[in-house]
Amino acid sequence: MPVITFANTKGGAGKTTAVLLLATELANKGYRVTVLDADPQHWITRWHEVSGHVPNVQVIDFVTSASLPQHISENKHNTDYFIVDLPGARNPLLATAIGLSDHVLIPIQGCAMDARGGAQVLELLQYLDEKAGIKIGHSVVLTRVNSMVTTRALALVKSLLSERQVPVLDTAIIERSAFRDIFDVGGTLHSLDPARVSNLDRAKENALCFAEEIMRKLPVRLPAAARMTGPFVRSAA
Ligand SMILES: Nc1ncnc2c1ncn2[C@@H]1O[C@H](COP(=O)(O)OP(=O)(O)OP(=O)(O)O)[C@@H](O)[C@H]1O
Ligand SMILES: [Mg+2]
Secondary structure, X not given: OOEEEEOOOOOOOOHHHHHHHHHHHHHHOOOOEEEEEOOOOOHHHHHHHHHOOOOOEXXXXXXXXXXXXXXXXXXXXXXXXXXXXXXXXXXXXXXXXHHHOOEEEEEEEXXXXXXXXXXXXXXXXXXXXXXXXXXXXXXXXXXXXXXXXOHHHHHHHHHHHHHOOOOEOOOXXXXXXXXXXXXXXXXXXXXXXXXXXXXXXXXHHHHHHHHHHHHHHOOOOOOHHHHHHOOOOOOOO
């Protein structure tokens, strides 16, 4: 059960939104997801309260540096993917979460290129590698990208980052009102009303593409029963 941490010490980069998109898309595929909510604003916990029961998703609140390893070991038998949502500031949890992670995702706002918070995370990953020989897979995910930004402009940003040896996901997360709406109304992109949400199909396509890229990087085999019966077949129990 891979542990995926979203980290950027700069607030507002889009961590929590990306956590929710990944968690709900993986759950929709039939994976059991545990979200470890360490965001002091508790957005995911509030979303879960508004949503009621969401199949395959459990949320653990008030996660601290001391409790994180315990949550992981206690839930490893009922979880396919752990997703950690960190605070948008430097915090002792950052090093603990990174140390326990199989992959660190660093959301950076697409074109603003205000990458300082992301750079701090990358420095910490480099430090662990150089000083302790601990190599943790990581990628930048470009977030809140304006839907009008051309593929060419995006390719340029990606190539600038990869020239600096920073791995970047192919899928960028687009700025979509649907991604805000799920926090207000609860549920998932799949339960939103297409008549009330603009560009819902595009939002779904984008979230699925993002989740599929992560699934390819960190594959988990679903039990045959879950594969055959499709989404929402397993309870979070
Ligand atoms: N792809 C997106 N489309 C539309 N709105 C977005 C998107 N990503 C983030 N936002 C909005 O931007 C704001 C900040 O996003 P979010 O809370 O996900 O960032 P964060 O990195 O978790 O912030 P913090 O560091 O404060 O925890 C929120 O109002 C959110 O609704
Ligand atoms: Mg957040």
